[in-house]
Amino acid sequence: MISMYKSDHIEKAAQDFWAKEKCFESSEETKKEKFYCLTMFPYPSGQLHMGHVRVFTISDVIARYQRMRGKHVLQPMGWDAFGMPAENAAIKRNIPPAKWTYENIDYMRGQLKRLGYAYDWNREITTCDPKYYKWEQWLFIRLFEKGMVYRKNSIVNWDPVDQTVLANEQVIDGRGWRSDAVVERKEIPQWFMKITAYADELLEDLDNLEGWPTSVKTMQRNWIGRSEGIELSFDIYGSSSKLEIYTTRPDTLMGATYMAVAPEHPLALEASKNDTEIAAFIKDCKKNHASEAAIETMEKKGLSLDIYAIHPITGEKIPVWVANFVLMAYGSGAIMAVPGHDQRDWEFAKKYDLNIKQVIRPNDDVEVNIDNAPYVGKGILIDSLNYSDMTSDQAFDRIADYFESTGKGKRVTNFRLRDWGVSRQRYWGTPIPIIYCDDCGAVPVPEKQLPVILPEDVKFSGIGSPLKDMPEFYNTECPKCNKSAKRETDTFDTFFESSWYFSRYACHDASSGMTDERESYWMPVDQYTGGIEHAILHLLYSRFFQRLMRDEGLSSVSEPFTNLLTQGMVLKDGAKMSKAKGNTVDPQGLIEKYGADTVRLFMMSAAPPELALEWSDAGVQGAYRFLNRLWNAIDSHEIIKNKNFSWELSESQKNLRFKVHSTIKKVTDDIGRRYKYNTAIAGIMELLNTLNKYQPVSPECDILKQEAFEAIVKLLSPITPHICHALWQKLGKEDPLIYASWPNYDENILKRKEIEIIIQINGKLRGKLNIDVDSKQKELESMVMSNDKIIKFLDGKSVKKFIYVKGKLINVVI
RNA sequence: GCCCGGGUGGCGGAAUUGGUAGACGCUACGGACUUAAAAUCCGUUGUCCGAAAGGACGUGCCGGUUCGAGUCCGGCCCCGGGCACCA
Numbered sequence: 001m002i003s004m005y006k007s008d009h010i011e012k013a014a015q016d017f018w019a020k021e022k023c024f025e026s027s028e029e030t031k032k033e034k035f036y037c038l039t040m041f042p043y044p045s046g047q048l049h050m051g052h053v054r055v056f057t058i059s060d061v062i063a064r065y066q067r068m069r070g071k072h073v074l075q076p077m078g079w080d081a082f083g084m085p086a087e088n089a090a091i092k093r094n095i096p097p098a099k100w101t102y103e104n105i106d107y108m109r110g111q112l113k114r115l116g117y118a119y120d121w122n123r124e125i126t127t128c129d130p131k132y133y134k135w136e137q138w139l140f141i142r143l144f145e146k147g148m149v150y151r152k153n154s155i156v157n158w159d160p161v162d163q164t165v166l167a168n169e170q171v172i173d174g175r176g177w178r179s180d181a182v183v184e185r186k187e188i189p190q191w192f193m194k195i196t197a198y199a200d201e202l203l204e205d206l207d208n209l210e211g212w213p214t215s216v217k218t219m220q221r222n223w224i225g226r227s228e229g230i231e232l233s234f235d236i237y238g239s240s241s242k243l244e245i246y247t248t249r250p251d252t253l254m255g256a257t258y259m260a261v262a263p264e265h266p267l268a269l270e271a272s273k274n275d276t277e278i279a280a281f282i283k284d285c286k287k288n289h290a291s292e293a294a295i296e297t298m299e300k301k302g303l304s305l306d307i308y309a310i311h312p313i314t315g316e317k318i319p320v321w322v323a324n325f326v327l328m329a330y331g332s333g334a335i336m337a338v339p340g341h342d343q344r345d346w347e348f349a350k351k352y353d354l355n356i357k358q359v360i361r362p363n364d365d366v367e368v369n370i371d372n373a374p375y376v377g378k379g380i381l382i383d384s385l386n387y388s389d390m391t392s393d394q395a396f397d398r399i400a401d402y403f404e405s406t407g408k409g410k411r412v413t414n415f416r417l418r419d420w421g422v423s424r425q426r427y428w429g430t431p432i433p434i435i436y437c438d439d440c441g442a443v444p445v446p447e448k449q450l451p452v453i454l455p456e457d458v459k460f461s462g463i464g465s466p467l468k469d470m471p472e473f474y475n476t477e478c479p480k481c482n483k484s485a486k487r488e489t490d491t492f493d494t495f496f497e498s499s500w501y502f503s504r505y506a507c508h509d510a511s512s513g514m515t516d517e518r519e520s521y522w523m524p525v526d527q528y529t530g531g532i533e534h535a536i537l538h539l540l541y542s543r544f545f546q547r548l549m550r551d552e553g554l555s556s557v558s559e560p561f562t563n564l565l566t567q568g569m570v571l572k573d574g575a576k577m578s579k580a581k582g583n584t585v586d587p588q589g590l591i592e593k594y595g596a597d598t599v600r601l602f603m604m605s606a607a608p609p610e611l612a613l614e615w616s617d618a619g620v621q622g623a624y625r626f627l628n629r630l631w632n633a634i635d636s637h638e639i640i641k642n643k644n645f646s647w648e649l650s651e652s653q654k655n656l657r658f659k660v661h662s663t664i665k666k667v668t669d670d671i672g673r674r675y676k677y678n679t680a681i682a683g684i685m686e687l688l689n690t691l692n693k694y695q696p697v698s699p700e701c702d703i704l705k706q707e708a709f710e711a712i713v714k715l716l717s718p719i720t721p722h723i724c725h726a727l728w729q730k731l732g733k734e735d736p737l738i739y740a741s742w743p744n745y746d747e748n749i750l751k752r753k754e755i756e757i758i759i760q761i762n763g764k765l766r767g768k769l770n771i772d773v774d775s776k777q778k779e780l781e782s783m784v785m786s787n788d789k790i791i792k793f794l795d796g797k798s799v800k801k802f803i804y805v806k807g808k809l810i811n812v813v814i
Numbered sequence: 815g816c817c818c819g820g821g822u823g824g825c826g827g828a829a830u831u832g833g834u835a836g837a838c839g840c841u842a843c844g845g846a847c848u849u850a851a852a853a854u855c856c857g858u859u860g861u862c863c864g865a866a867a868g869g870a871c872g873u874g875c876c877g878g879u880u881c882g883a884g885u886c887c888g889g890c891c892c893c894g895g896g897c898a899c900c901a
Contacts, residue, residue, distance in 0.1 A: 040901095042901090043900090043901055045901090080901070083900080083901065084899085084900065084901085085900080085901085156899075157899075165899075166899075167899040167900065168897095168898090168899060168900080169899080169900050170899085170900090215818050215819060216818085218817080218818065219817060219818050219819095219896075221817095222816085222817050222818080223817080223896090223897085223898090225817095290898095290899090291897070291898080291899095292815095292816085292897050292898075293815075293816085293896090293897055295815090296815040296816065296897085297815050297816095298815095343815095344815090417898090418898070420898080421898080421899085423899095424899065425899090426899085493899070494899095494900095494901075495898095495901085498901085531895090531901090532818085532819080532895060532896085533895060533896065533900095533901080534896095534901080535818075535895080535896070536817090536818095536896060536897080536898085537896085537897095537898065537901095538901080568819085568820090568894085568895085569894075569895070571894075602839095605826090605827090605838080605839070606826055606827075606839085607826070607827065608827085610819090611819090611820075611827090612819085612820075612893095612894060612895085613826080614825090614826070616825070616826065616840085618825075618826085618840055618841065619825090619826065619839065619840050619841095620840095621840080622838095622839050622840055623839080625839095625854095626839080628853095628854090629854095632854090669830080670830095673830095674830070676828095676830085678826090678827070678828080678838080678839095679827095679828065679829095679830090679837080679838080681838075681839090682827090682828075682837060682838035682839075683837090683838080684838095685838055685839075686837075686838070689838090756834095757834095758833085758834045760833085760834085760881085760882075762881075762882085763833090763880095763881060763882040763883095764882090765834055768834080800881085801881060802881095803833095803881055803882085805833060808833055808834090809833055809834075809882090811833080811881055811882065812881090813881045813882090
C-alpha cells in the first residue's frame with residue numbers, strides 16, 4: 001500500500017495528539033532534572049517573520065532534544081507587548097494600541113501553534129496586562145524607597161513641531177521622521193536606576209558565565225568599561241572656580257596642552273555671556289544628535305574661551321576650549337587634552353594649531369614623531385620634571401600619590417556604563433507609579449493602590465502622549481498629605497518588561513507576589529536563545545534586574561541565564577529583515593505550501609545558528625524533497641518488530657551498520673554539544689542516501705534497515721517533529737515518539753581495523769593508502785618508499801623527514 | 815569613530831584540536847520514465863591545461879610562522895550587528 005506524504009494532515013494529527021496528551025505542560029512535581037529552555041519573547045508586530053521562525057525553531061530543537069534525554073523541560077512563550085510600533089499603528093490606522101496589540105497576539109499565537117513548537121501555553125505572558133506590569137510598579141517603589149532609583153535631568157531628541165520626544169531611530173539626518181523639523185537636544189527630568197551600583201558585580205561575574213559566547217562577554221565587558229584613573233582639579237587663572245577632570249593616563253599629565261569643556265559646562269555658559277561667537281557655537285551644538293555614534297563621527301569643533309587653567313604640577317597656563325565632543329553627561333563635562341598621546345586630542349590640536357608635546361617614549365627604541373601621529377601606548381616618561389625616566393605605571397602611582405597627599409586629587413575607578421534611564425515620554429508602556437505633590441515632591445503610589453492602570457481606550461493623535469490629555473488619569477491626590485496632586489505621565493522603557501519575564505513564566509499566575517516558590521524550582525534559565533542584537537542592552541539589564549530581585553529577597557539566583565545561544569540575523573539583500581526596510585519574507589505562505597516541518601527543516605539546514613543567514617527562496621524545495629524521500633523510503637520498507645542481530649554480518653552489512661552508528665554519534669554531538677543543526681541534517685541526509693543506494697544481500701538486511709530508519713526518525717524528530725511522529729507509527733511502533741528517548745550508539749560497531757590515510761610530499765596530496773590502524777611508522781615508511789607513484793614524485797631526491805600523524809596522514813619532506 | 819562578528823564554487827554552506835578544501839543541499843546541464851509536462855530516479859557540475867591518465871592554481875588582499883595554514887600571527891579592505899529612546 002503506497003501512501004503519500006501529506007504535511008497538513010500529518011501535522012494536525014501530531015499537534016492534536018500532543019495537545020490531548022498535554023505533553024508540554026510542565027508541573028513542578030517530578031523527580032527528573034529540570035531544564036528551562038527559553039527564547040527571547042517576540043514583539044507582537046503583526047505576523048511572524050523569518051527571524052522569529054529561526055530562533056523559535058532553534059530553541060524548540062533544544063527543548064525536544066533535552067526532553068528525549070530525560071529532562072523535565074519547560075518551554076514557555078509570551079509577548080513583549082509594549083512598544084512604539086503600536087503607537088505608530090494607532091496613528092496610521094486610528095485604532096487604539098491595545099486593540100492592535102491584542103489582535104496581533106491572537107494571530108501570531110495561531111502561527112506559532114501551526115509551527116508545532118513544544119510550548120507550555122498555560123504559562124503565556126502578555127506584558128501589557130496589568131497583572132504583569134503591576135509587579136514592575138511594585139518593584140520600582142521598593143527600589144525608590146531603597147534609593148536605587150532617582151530623578152535627574154537628561155537629554156532627549158525633541159521634535160519642536162510634533163512637540164514629541166523622538167527615539168534615535170526616528171531622527172533621520174537630524175530631522176524628525178514625520179515632521180521633518182530640525183531636532184533639538186532638550187534636557188528634561190527623568191527617572192534613573194542605579195545599574196552602576198552593580199557595575200563591578202556585573203563585570204566580575206562575566207568570568208563565571210562559561211555557557212555564554214566569549215564575544216557577548218567581551219562586548220559586555222567593554223560596555224561596562226571599568227577603568228582606573230585619577231580625578232584632579234585644575235585651578236582657573238584669575239578665578240576661584242576649578243576645573244574637575246578624570247584621566248586614566250596621569251603619566252601623560254605633563255603633556256597636557258589644553259583643556260576642553262562641554263557646551264553646557266558652567267565655564268562655557270559664563271564665557272558665552274559676553275561673546276556672541278561662543279553663544280552661537282553653544283546654540284549650534286544643541287542640534288547635535290544625542291547618540292554616541294553621531295558624536296563620535298561628527299566633525300570635532302571647538303572655540304577658545306580665553307580662559308586659562310593652571311597646570312597642577314608645572315604651574316603653566318593652559319588654554320581652556322569649549323568643544324562639541326565633550327559631553328556634560330559624562331563625568332564632570334571637562335577633559336584634559338594630551339595631543340601627543342591621544343588620537344582625538346591630536347586631531348583637534350592639529351586642526352586648531354594647538355601645542356603638541358611629547359612626554360612618553362616607547363620602551364623599545366622605536367622612533368616616534370608625534371608631529372605625524374600621536375603615540376598612544378605606554379612607555380618611559382620624558383620632559384616630565386622629576387617623573388622623567390619612570391615607566392608609565394610607576395609614574396601613574398607617583399603622580400596619584402602626589403595628588404592624594406596634597407588633596408588636589410584622588411584615585412578613582414570609573415565606569416563607561418551609565419545609569420539606566422527608564423522614563424519614556426510615551427503612552428504605550430507601564431505607567432511609572434509616582435505622584436507629584438507640590439508640598440511632598442515625588443511620592444510613590446502606595447502598594448495597595450497598585451496597579452496604576454494604563455487606560456486602553458484612547459484617541460491617539462501622535463502629538464505627545466494621550467496621558468497628558470487625560471485629567472481623569474493624572475489628577476489624583478497625594479498619598480502623604482491628601483492634597484490634590486498629579487500622576488507621572490511617563491511610562492517605563494520597554495526593556496523593563498523584558499528584564500524579568502523569565503522569572504514570571506515560572507509562576508505566571510502568582511497573585512500574592514512578583515514571584516513565588518515555583519521561581520526557585522525553574523530559575524535560572526538553562527538555555528536562553530535569541531538574537532545577537534540583544535548582546536548588550538537586554539542581556540545586561542536582565543542580569544541587573546535579576547540582582548535587584550535577589551537583593552529584594554525574590555530570588556536566590558544572581559545570573560538569570562546559564563547558557564546563551566545567540567543566533568545571527570536573517571538577512572535579505574544583505575540587511576536585517578525589517579518592516580522599515582520593506583525586505584521581509586512572510587513565512588506563512590511557505591507553511592501553507594510545504595508545511596511546518598519543511599520550513600523548520602530548511603531554516604535549520606541553511607546555516608549554523610550563530611551565523612547570519614541570507615534568505616533565499618530556493619532551497620525550501622530541497623528540504624521538502626528530502627522529507628518526501630524519507631517518507632517514501634519508510635513507506636516501502638518491510639516492518640521488523642524484533643531486531644535480532646544474531647547472524648554474522650557481511651562486509652557490506654558491517655559498513656551499513658557502521659554508517660548508522662557513526663551518524664547517531666555525529667548527530668548527538670552536533671545537536672547536543674555543538675548546536676550545529678545544519679551538519680546534523682547533512683549527516684542524516686547522507687545516511688538516507690546510503691540506505692537508498694544499499695543493495696540487500698539477504699533477508700536480514702531489513703533488520704539493519706529497521707534499525708537505521710528508527711535512528712533517522714529519532715534523530716530528526718527535534719527538527720521535524722510532525723512527520724517523525726507519523727513515520728514512527730509507520731515503523732510499527734505503538735508507543736508514541738514523543739515518549740521515546742534519544743538513540744544510543746555502540747562503540748564496538750564503530751571500531752575499525754583498516755583505515756585510509758593520505759600521503760603528502762612536501763605537504764601536497766600525492767596518494768592514499770589503506771593501512772592497519774595499529775601500523776607502526778617504520779612499516780609505513782617502507783610501504784610508502786616502495787610505492788611506485790611516490791617514487792616517481794621523489795624524483796631521486798633524498799628524504800629529509802618522514803612525518804606520520806597517527807590515523808591521518810604521512811608527509812614526506814624532500 | 816569605538817566594541818563584537820563574518821568573508822570559502824553559480825548560490826546557502828562543510829572542513830570540530832594546524833593535517834585530503836568544497837560534506838550536505840540548491841541551481842544549472844545531460845540522461846531514464848512519460849504521448850507530453852510535472853513529479854521522481856540516475857549522472858555531471860571550483861577554475862585552467864589535457865583525448866585521457868594526470869597536472870597546475872584556488873578559502874577577501876598583502877606579508878609571516880610551520881614539514882603542512884581556510885584554521886595561528888602582523889597589517890589592510892569589504893560586509894553585518896551594537897553604540898544606551900527600534901525591539
